[in-house]
Amino acid sequence: MASFMDPVLGWLLYLHPALGMMVISLIIALTTTFAIKLLTNQSLMKDLKDELNELQKQMKELKNNPKKMAKINEKVMATNGKYMSHSMRPTFFTLIPILLVFGWLSSHIGYYPLWPDHNFEFTAVFEDEARGEVELILPEEIKLMEGELNREILRNEVTWILSGYEGDYSIDLKRNNKTYSKRVLITKEREYAPVEKSFRKKILFISTKEENGLNSVKLSNQEIKPFSDVLILKSLPLISKFNWFWTYFLFSLIFSMSLRKILKVY
Numbered sequence: 001m002a003s004f005m006d007p008v009l010g011w012l013l014y015l016h017p018a019l020g021m022m023v024i025s026l027i028i029a030l031t032t033t034f035a036i037k038l039l040t041n042q043s044l045m046k047d048l049k050d051e052l053n054e055l056q057k058q059m060k061e062l063k064n065n066p067k068k069m070a071k072i073n074e075k076v077m078a079t080n081g082k083y084m085s086h087s088m089r090p091t092f093f094t095l096i097p098i099l100l101v102f103g104w105l106s107s108h109i110g111y112y113p114l115w116p117d118h119n120f121e122f123t124a125v126f127e128d129e130a131r132g133e134v135e136l137i138l139p140e141e142i143k144l145m146e147g148e149l150n151r152e153i154l155r156n157e158v159t160w161i162l163s164g165y166e167g168d169y170s171i172d173l174k175r176n177n178k179t180y181s182k183r184v185l186i187t188k189e190r191e192y193a194p195v196e197k198s199f200r201k202k203i204l205f206i207s208t209k210e211e212n213g214l215n216s217v218k219l220s221n222q223e224i225k226p227f228s229d230v231l232i233l234k235s236l237p238l239i240s241k242f243n244w245f246w247t248y249f250l251f252s253l254i255f256s257m258s259l260r261k262i263l264k265v266y
Contacts, residue, residue, distance in 0.1 A: 005104040013108060013190040017226035018233075020109065021244060025251030028098060033259040035090035045266035048083040055079065109244040111195055111221035114186045116166040119145055121220035122184070123159040124173055130213030134158055137172035141165045142184070168193075175212045182217045195221050 012020040055076045062069040114120045124134060136149045142164035151158045162171075164186050173180040185193040196218040200207040209215075226247045227233040227240050234240045242250065259265070 003104060003107070005100060009101065009104050009108075017109065017224050017244070018230050018247065021226050021247040022251050024101070024105070025248050026255050028101065029252055029255035029259055032090065032094050032098075033256065033263060033265055035094050036087065037263060037265045039090040039093065040086050042264075042266055045083065045086060048079055048086070049266045051079050052076065052083065105244055105248070107192065108190050109224060111192050111223050113188070113190060113192045114184070114219065114221060116186050116188065117163060119161050119163050121159050122162050122171060122182075123157055123218050123220070125215045125218065126153055126156045126158075127209055127213040127215060128156050130156060132175070134214075135174040136160050137174060137179075138162070139164075139169050139171070141167055142169060142171065142186075173214070173217065175214065178212055180214060180217065182219075184219065192221050193219070195219050 009024070012024060015023065055072055058072050059069055059076065062072060122136070126134075130153050133150055133152055136144070136151070138144065138149070142162055145161040145163050147160065149160075151160070164184075166186050166188065169184045169186070170181050171184050173182070180199055182197050183193040185191060196216055198207070198216045199210045199214045200216070201210055202208075224244060225241060226244065227236075227242055239250075
C-alpha cells in the first residue's frame with residue numbers, strides 16, 4: 001500500500017539499513033538544529049546557558065550549606081524553565097514532519113516484508129491456562145502448508161505455516177464463537193502490516209485478560225538490525241542488536257551534539 005511519503009523517503013530503501021538510518025538521522029539533526037538557530041534568540045539562549053552553568057558551579061561549592069543551596073536551586077529551576085520554554089518553540093514547526101517520518105520508518109525499515117510464495121508463520125499467543133481448540137480462517141489466496149486449520153492450544157502458543165500470493169489480506173481466528181482478525185500484507189515491496197496485534201483488554205495503561213485467553217497474534221517478519229552485518233559493529237553484543245529506532249537514536253545523538261557545537265547553537 002503506497003504512502004504519500006514514499007516519493008520523499010523511498011530512496012532510503014535502496015541503501016544499506018545502517019547507511020539509510022545514518023543519512024535520515026543527519027537530515028533530521030540538520031533540520032532541527034537550524035530550526036533552533038533560526039527560531040530562537042541565540043544571544044538570550046547563550047546567556048541563559050551560561051547562567052545555568054554558573055549556578056550549577058555555585059551549587060557544587062555550597063553542597064555543605066543546605067539553606068544557600070536551596071536558594072540557588074530555586075534560581076536554577078527558574079532559569080531552566082526560561083531556557084526550556086524558548087527551546088521548545090522550534091518544536092511546533094518540526095514535530096509533525098518528524099512524526100510523519102517516524103511513522104514511515106516504522107512501517108518500512110523495522111522489518112523485511114512477507115514475500116509472495118514464501119512460507120511464513122502466523123502465531124496466536126494465549127494465556128498459560130488457556131485450553132481447547134482454535135480455528136484459522138484463510139482467504140483463498142493464502143494456503144496452509146502444514147497441519148490442520150483447527151489446532152489444540154498447547155504451551156500457550158499455536159503456529160500455522162502459511163504461504164500466499166501478493167496482496168493485502170485479513171486472516172481470522174475463531175475461538176468459542178468469537179472471531180479475531182489480523183491484517184497480513186504479502187508483497188515484494190519494502191512494506192509490511194503491523195507484525196504483532198494485541199487482543200488484551202486495555203483500560204488506560206492497564207491491560208487485562210481477554211475472555212478467551214488470546215493475548216496476541218504475530219507474524220514472522222524478520223526484524224531489520226542495521227548493524228548486524230557491519231564490520232566491527234556486528235561483533236558488539238549490544239549495538240549489533242539495535243533496531244531502527246535505537247540506530248536512529250545513536251546517530252541522532254552524535255549528529256545533534258556535533259552540529260550544535262560546530263554551529264554554536266545553544
